[in-house]
Amino acid sequence: xxHEHVSNTKRIWNVFFLLSxxxxxxxxLGIFKPEVLHMxxxxxxxxxxxxxxxxxxxxxYYIVWAFMHMEGETTSLKNAVVAPLVFLILYLIxxxxxxxxxxxxxxxxxxxxxxx
Numbered sequence: 471x472x473h474e475h476v477s478n479t480k481r482i483w484n485v486f487f488l489l490s491x492x493x494x495x496x497x498x499l500g501i502f503k504p505e506v507l508h509m510x511x512x513x514x515x516x517x518x519x520x521x522x523x524x525x526x527x528x529x530x531y532y533i534v535w536a537f538m539h540m541e542g543e544t545t546s547l548k549n550a551v552v553a554p555l556v557f558l559i560l561y562l563i564x565x566x567x568x569x570x571x572x573x574x575x576x577x578x579x580x581x582x583x584x585x586x
Contacts, residue, residue: 485536489529496525515567527559 499507499518507518531552535541540548576582 481536485532489532492525492529496522514571523563527556530555530559 499521503518507521508516510517512520534551534555538551540551
């Protein structure tokens with residue numbers, strides 16, 4: 471029985487360019503902060519932050535998809551790996567937003583000063 475060696479060079483370059491493009495978009499948005507995205511909000515957070523969160527989740531998902539070779543696995547295994555990660559990421563975002571809003575309110579409305 472012989473196994474042919476299949477080169478994944480093209481796939482590796484495609485993954486590299488896709489992840490690089492998404493990172494470049496994040497960096498450009500972070501440097502220039504377009505006013506239309508930075509000054510408008512959705513669910514108490516500006517649109518620019520939502521874009522950063524979505525692009526970061528996309529990159530994390532694509533890294534798992536490409537480097538853990540999830541595209542060739544069964545649907546149940548994909549769901550078993552991805553579903554807990556999606557839940558935990560959404561939960562972390564929720565906790566950070568709620569706690570951050572609470573801390574901001576404490577510093578804004580009380581006698582505690584911003585000393586950092």
